[in-house]
Amino acid sequence: MIYKIRIILDAEEDIFRDIEIEDSNSMEDLHNAITQAFGFLGNEMASFYTCDEEWRQDEEIALFDMSENGSDVRLMNEIQLQDILTEHSPKLIYVYDFLSMWTFFVELADIVEKVDAQTYPNTLFSFGEIPDSPPEKKFEADENEFDFDNTLDNYEDLDFDENWN
DSSP, X not given: OEEEEEEEESSSSXXXXXXXXXXXXXXXXXXXXXXXXXXXXXXXXXXEEEEOTTOOEEEEEESSOOOSSOOXXXXXXXXXXXXXXXXSSOEEEEEEOTTTTEEEEEEEEEEEOOOTTOOSSXXXXXXXXXXXXXXXXXXXXXXXXXXXXXXOSOGGGGOHHHHOO
């Protein structure tokens, strides 16, 4: 089967690409299709993240395992699209270049039959020009009832003297 996927840059302006890719392709193949569709060189670190309907990030699927002693990180080249992207979980977050933090919303739009004469992956539609630098991110926490400014009004209760070397 063929997945029709929309990849949207997290920016004020509408910038997106629609691509077709085989469901049996790896997540690394999707990574390569996205970098080509947006004109990146593809030589930076990247990760996909599973997420829920509200785009809350969950599990990482990395391009490479950068840990020193091997970890439980799932790798793009080991996972097929059909194992992650489904009608029941149609959304992913994609981050390219962790220094610049190009962030994209990836959503499965449709699943169709393969066309014999077509080569995949295939960019179906391109809208908007990617800016020279990534959109600036605002890292803001949700409102919290806990008041961090007033948590330690009395330092005498901490008993530093008895635990100090």
